[in-house]
Amino acid sequence: MSLTRELDLTGRRVLITGAANGFGAAMAQRFHEAGARLILADIEEQPVTAVAAKYNAEALFFDQADLASVDRLATQAGAVDILINNAGVLVAKPLLETSLEEMRRTIDVDFVGALRLLQQVGRGMVERRRGVILSIGSQTAFCGGENRAVYAAAKAAIIQITKAAAVEWGPHGVRVLCLAPGRSLTRMTVQTTQEGKSGDRGLARVPLGRWGTADEVAKMALFLASDAASYVTGETLIADGGYVHG
Secondary structure, eight states: OOHHHHTOOTTOEEEEESTTSHHHHHHHHHHHHTTOEEEEEESOHHHHHHHHHHTTOEEEEOOTTOHHHHHHHHHHHOSOSEEEEOOOOOOOSOGGGOOHHHHHHHHIIIIIIHHHHHHHHHHHHHHHTOEEEEEEOOTHHHHOOTTOHHHHHHHHHHHHHHHHHHHHHGGGTEEEEEEEEOSBSSTTTHHHHHSHHHHHHHHHTOTTSSOBOHHHHHHHHHHHHSGGGTTOOSOEEEESTTGGGO
16 A cells, blocks of 8 residues: 555544644644544634634634533534644743643643543444554653643653553554654744743753744644554554654
8 A cells, every 4th residue: 555545534523623723734734635524623713713724614602611511512523533732822921820721621631631532532433443643742741841840741641541541442443652752833932932031941852943933843743643644552652753862
């Protein structure tokens, strides 16, 4: 089978959360080009509707901090072949200045809500004995990060649940993976990436000498979710230009 054919997702139902912008919108474009039938979900109704209109996709709205909303999303999406578990928040503040409310929202969105969606969508995949779940993590799970303590902890937890779910669900034909990008030029990170000494120090540690792009992350997500990576599960691919090794 040719690699092009293995990357073909024609007819597969793909749910992408956090699809209104950034990684999610970039992945929507790449998965659409691969022939997928897209279901795009986000808390921002107007932006995700606009992205969905570009790709003849279904737009759904949910709040990942609200578990009832997560459950409704899983029901509304129905049987999906691929889940891109991408929605998240970033509170970029020193740990000593991070409020309890900010800690709880970060954990609720980036771990608890993401875990609940993985569980609910994964339940159907296990029953059908097929499917792929790809969660979007972060390089900070491996090396920490200034002003990102709680975010890094939540993303580290996602990596561990990826390993555990892959072991449990592999016998049922379900692959579970994580993609951990480094700092990339998206709406959520552009200010902290481009401004201040923290950004300068961070860039100096990237062996490739530049920040990543959302499209680079989207192309790696497409590979991992496709049949080209059919023998890969439980793994986290770090895509950070070599930062964690710098």
